[in-house]
Amino acid sequence: MAFNAARLSLLAAVALSVVSSVSATESMKIPSNKNETMRIQAQQENPKVNQVSKRTMLGRQDAGKVNLAYYVNWAIYDGLGNFMPTDIVTDDLTHILYSFADIDPATGHLFLSDEWADEQITFDGDDTSEAGNNLYGCLKQMYKFKLAKRSLKVLLSVGGYTWSQDGHFGFVTNDAARAQFVKDAVQLIEDYGFDGIDLDFEFPASAEEGTGYGKLFAELRTAFDDLQKQKGDAQPYQLSVAVSSGESNYQFLDVKTMDAALNYWNLMAYDYSGAWLDFVANQANVYPDGINNVSTQQALDWYAGAGATTDKVVLGIPVYGRGFEDTDGLGSTYNGVGTGTTQEGVWSYENLPFDGAEVFENTTSISSYSYDKTKRQFISYDTPAIAGAKGQYTVDKGLAGTMFWELSTDKTGQDSLVTAAAAKLGSLDTTENHINFPNSKWDNIKNNLGQATARRSHMRRTRSNSL
DSSP states (O other), X not given: OOOOHHHHHHHHHHHHHHHHHHOOXXXXXXXXXXXXXXXXXXXXXXXXXXXXXXOOOOSOSSSSBEEEEEEEGGGGXXXXXXOOGXXXXXXXXXXXXXXXXXXXXXXXXXXXXXXXIIIIOOOTTOOTTSSSSOOOHXXXXXXXXXXXXXXXXXXXXXETTGGGSTTTTGXXXXXXXXXXXXXXXXXXXXXXXXXXXXXXXXXXXXXXXXHHHHXXXXXXXXXHHHHHHHHTOSXXXXXXXXXXXXXXXXXXXXXXXXXXXXXXXXXEOOOOSSTTSSXXXXXSOXXXXXXXXXXXXXXXXXXXXXXXXXXXXXXXXXXXXXEEOSOOSTTSOOSOOOOOSSBTTEEEGGGOSOTTOEEEEETTTTEEEEEETTTTEEEEOOOHHHHHHHHHHHXXXXXXXXXXXXXXXXXXXXXXXXXXXXXXXXXBOOOOOOOOXXXXXXXXXXXXTTTHHHHHHHHHHHHHHHO
């Protein structure tokens, strides 16, 4: 595993140029077989499916840290996770980012991506014979979480790697298309009971797109503030963005305009290595490690210097590993990245480490990996100890909290990365979510899944007792 100084210098130069331009967080993309898998499974379960001013204060309303995690709507399907909303443990979460909604790039129209998963699939306790036009699917389960835990916020995440390609976000340069997107975002919040929107555009490729993207955030903030005022809600609707740690991917962002509108910057502090490199490197090191000259600290320094408010930045943690085959380890060449779990070279954390592999943790760079000497297989992934160290780093640097991609690949109990980070964050954000949606198109969201009557009775009793 030894390599000379000239080799190290060359590796660093290559990494800086390649990782910055290629690391497009492809881990946050939709599996290529998703559409066919969900179509077949949905038809098996339901044959009818698929028949053709003054700014609001945006800082945390509470001293606690946030612990956000993405939940993907394709996780319910066999072969793509088979992880249901009912499998989510919310104890250590402050936010769930429900992923992904899609966009019509020509018009800016924003819409949910999977009618079956989002609105129709049923779970234990669902009664489809109930009177009214009612919401089921994963989104009813999200709303149940909110009613059960009033500090849990659910945001609709838009885009992701797959739906950032082919000009999907080109609409941001068009005033009318942005207005359509904003209108649809407000309506989706009202209909499905979201607490806000998360945008994941990977990535603005020109100054024009960066400017348009900034305008979109400003316009969303104005609309969200107006919605809050119209409804008399105590809390503002939240707005977050997923952003890259790669220089060429963040260079066109209008950081100051975005920062004024945002609650959170979700820093995708991962995918620093992969098949695009010609040598093995860590994929999520916090500090420079002398291998590839890319680190979370460098990205954080750039965002802070560009105008991002530090205590709005959320540190992303990968719940997966990136593999390299036939290699001597860090800094060495390799031959292939392996089959992966659902994507070449990408292994779900729940399956790691593999039998026979030794785990190494570096508390200086804050990174970890496993290596099997016999198979010569290297996998860069975060262990619970490293996730905890990143939680402590978050506290030490005054960041907002931590974020995870994504829930279906985590472990449970003390092996959970979500739990490990939360243990270091201290008290978590207790800002209340929104449960006031009288304009929803769904009757059971309007009446809070039947809890509205009980709540009104309680309020009447409280008022009577105070007279």
